[in-house]
Amino acid sequence: MVKFARRIFVKKVGWGAFGFSFFAHQPLIARMRKALFSANEDERVFFTTGFKISEVTESTAMVWTRLCRQEHPNPITHEREDKVFRHPVDFDDDQPISQMDGGVEPGPGFVRVKLYSDTGKIVSPWVQVYQRDDFTARIPLEGLQSGVTYRVELIAKATVDGPTTVEKATFTTPTPPQEAVPVLLTTSTCQYFWSFDEPERGFRTYDSMRRLEPDFFIQTGDYVYYDKPGPLAKDLGRARHKWRAMDAWPAIRDLYRQVPIYMLKDDHDLLKDDVHPASTPYGNLSYQEGLKLWYENVPIIGKPYRTFRRGKDLQIWLVEGREYRSPNDAPDGPGKTIWGKEQIAWFKQTVEESDATFKLLFTATPVVGPDRENKKDNHANKVYETEGNWLRQYLSSIDHLYVVNGDRHWQYVSKDEHTGLLEFGSGPISDYHAQGWDPDDKRPEHRFLRVKGGFLSIQVDRVEGKPFIRFTHRDVGGNPTHEEQFTA
Incomplete structure (x- = not known):
């Protein structure tokens, strides 16, 4: 019942x-x-x-x-810049919120x-x-x-x-942990309203994911961007507008009619770039208001870090990277953290207790990278090097554990040179949002690099009783761009 x-x-x-x-x-x-x-x-x-x-x-x-x-959102009336992100031209942040493009x-x-x-x-x-x-x-x-x-x-x-x-x-609903069943999931990150690539439906990636008929979808943060124009969400009303406008895109609505979702948050859908609990307000929007807004729009129960089992061969972990972190500009050392002591203890206990064949860690920010030298808010950066080194070493000691991350605006597969830990970056929701890395800068860590948008699909299944996991990077149309497969 x-x-x-x-x-x-x-x-x-x-x-x-x-x-x-x-x-x-x-x-x-x-x-x-x-x-x-x-x-x-x-x-x-x-x-x-x-x-x-x-x-x-x-x-x-x-x-x-x-x-x-x-019944329908406001029409899109503004032209867009012909460059990355496609910011709206001459957008008036002071106009009534009820009249804004995409407003509901x-x-x-x-x-x-x-x-x-x-x-x-x-x-x-x-x-x-x-x-x-x-x-x-x-x-x-x-x-x-x-x-x-x-x-x-x-x-x-x-x-x-x-x-x-x-x-x-x-x-x-998932089957019990003792049953070996096929699982297909999709994941994506980083979607700015004005980076839409299909004027009537919003984002092609969502329609492409829906055609694959995945069992569930994981969104790894930056669902909206408070600190990008159209409008800049420097107060509660404009921040709420961004959630309403995003969720009203038909492609997003249609996916959610048949695919359950699990969500993580990152900086832009919490407050502003590189935010942490001690951050100053963004205009009139405070950190606590941003936190309230996220929970207002994201349906979870209990702690923001959690784990889910999908049959015998797959368990996933969704970790929280903003609520428990030390200030980004604090000196690095053993006490500086992104996850916090409580979350680390929970993760170690649950991952060591798991008997799932494959384990997937979903994180809003990179663990392996590589990342740009000027960035300073994730485990692939020097400013969190102590915890990052420990985390990569620890994760690499867990059999068949892989990292899947959001935040970066390019698709990649990286293998840490010191530990062998593998990380899969899904890339942004659209090609208009892809930027931040030179496509010719393919480093020794990179097994795959593509500075374009799209998503990542992950399949877990068995062939003749032997479990395998397959990671497939796809473009916005759903076409495969790279694939890696591992057998237990």
């Missing part, structure tokens, strides 16, 4: 959870209810910024969505989830959404069955008695 975690519903639903039948027999209170919740019974809300089915395990999942007043106005209402499988139907209570959370809802699901495909309906209405809007999706 599927159970819906009650703590969130009790907090958010309020009157709607238990009062409808009582109010129906109370004329005066019914009129009060209508005044509070039903200013216009014909008003509708929409899933214009889509939804995410996230953190899927054998028995749990999280559904995230936002209710919106307008959210609004109040109620949402519920219906879940169908071969064993029956489950219906959640109605959840009310509020302005304090940008009208977003997170609906946790518990008691799911492993290896089952669920059909999902999200139902929304602006008022208690108003018309409903319905969106549909599917997802499949």
